[in-house]
Amino acid sequence: NAGVMQNPRHLVRRRGQEARLRCSPMKGHSHVYWYRQLPEEGLKFMVYLQKENIIDESGMPKERFSAEFPKEGPSILRIQQVVRGDSAAYFCASSPSVGLAGYEQYFGPGTRLTVT
Amino acid sequence: QQQVKQSPQSLIVQKGGISIINCAYENTAFDYFPWYQQFPGKGPALLIAIRPDVSEKKEGRFTISFNKSAKQFSLHIMDSQPGDSATYFCAASVSWDNDMRFGAGTRLTVKP
Numbered sequence: 662n663a664g665v666m667q668n669p670r671h672l673v674r675r676r677g678q679e680a681r682l683r684c685s686p687m688k689g690h691s692h693v694y695w696y697r698q699l700p701e702e703g704l705k706f707m708v709y710l711q712k713e714n715i716i717d718e719s720g721m722p723k724e725r726f727s728a729e730f731p732k733e734g735p736s737i738l739r740i741q742q743v744v745r746g747d748s749a750a751y752f753c754a755s756s757p758s759v760g761l762a763g764y765e766q767y768f769g770p771g772t773r774l775t776v777t
Numbered sequence: 778q779q780q781v782k783q784s785p786q787s788l789i790v791q792k793g794g795i796s797i798i799n800c801a802y803e804n805t806a807f808d809y810f811p812w813y814q815q816f817p818g819k820g821p822a823l824l825i826a827i828r829p830d831v832s833e834k835k836e837g838r839f840t841i842s843f844n845k846s847a848k849q850f851s852l853h854i855m856d857s858q859p860g861d862s863a864t865y866f867c868a869a870s871v872s873w874d875n876d877m878r879f880g881a882g883t884r885l886t887v888k889p
Contacts, residue, residue, distance in 0.1 A: 705879075764811075766823070
């Protein structure tokens with residue numbers, strides 16, 4: 662099963678620490694998206710990346726949050742100096758690079774971040 | 778800015794009944810409308826999707842109805858089963874920017 666993989670599945674951080682969330686897209690996919698989901702709420706778009714490029718980061722907070730998708734390795738969502746309000750489920754999705762199939766986003770199982 | 782409005786927020790249906798979830802969008806440039814199913818503790822899974830060149834798409838017990846002039850689309854689950862109990866999200870995107878907007882979700886409970 663070569664689905665979207667995310668790790669860790671659960672992450673606990675104290676206020677002020679850094680959180681690093683990893684996402685490996687499906688094989689053959691070169692587009693990665695990060696979403697945040699608060700309890701009982703929908704998915705909020707954060708950032709869209711292609712290999713080595715940030716295409717759209719309009720949904721990502723300007724401070725403390727950053728994302729990358731290097732040429733080799735997984736995509737990383739990094740949250741510096743975490744606060745309690747960052748507690749949420751963070752989902753990564755990937756899509757193929759060309760054609761109509763590029764519309765379809767496939768989600769990973771998510772990383773549940775808890776800030777204590 | 779909420780570009781996709783989803784209703785109802787929650788829905789309870791008896792086993793064998795029809796579940797109907799509605800979504801409305803604002804951006805006429807949207808050209809791809811998927812529905813996702815999410816079970817507790819899991820990531821959303823693509824269920825069915827439609828493009829605006831058709832008014833209806835059916836896959837098994839799941840049907841999407843699309844009304845371009847009204848800027849609305851809906852998911853119908855026929856013969857609903859307890860295993861369908863999950864949260865359903867509609868979404869919409871514009872092909873040229875790959876930016877997908879999600880509705881707030883509908884929590885469906887199918888009672889046995």
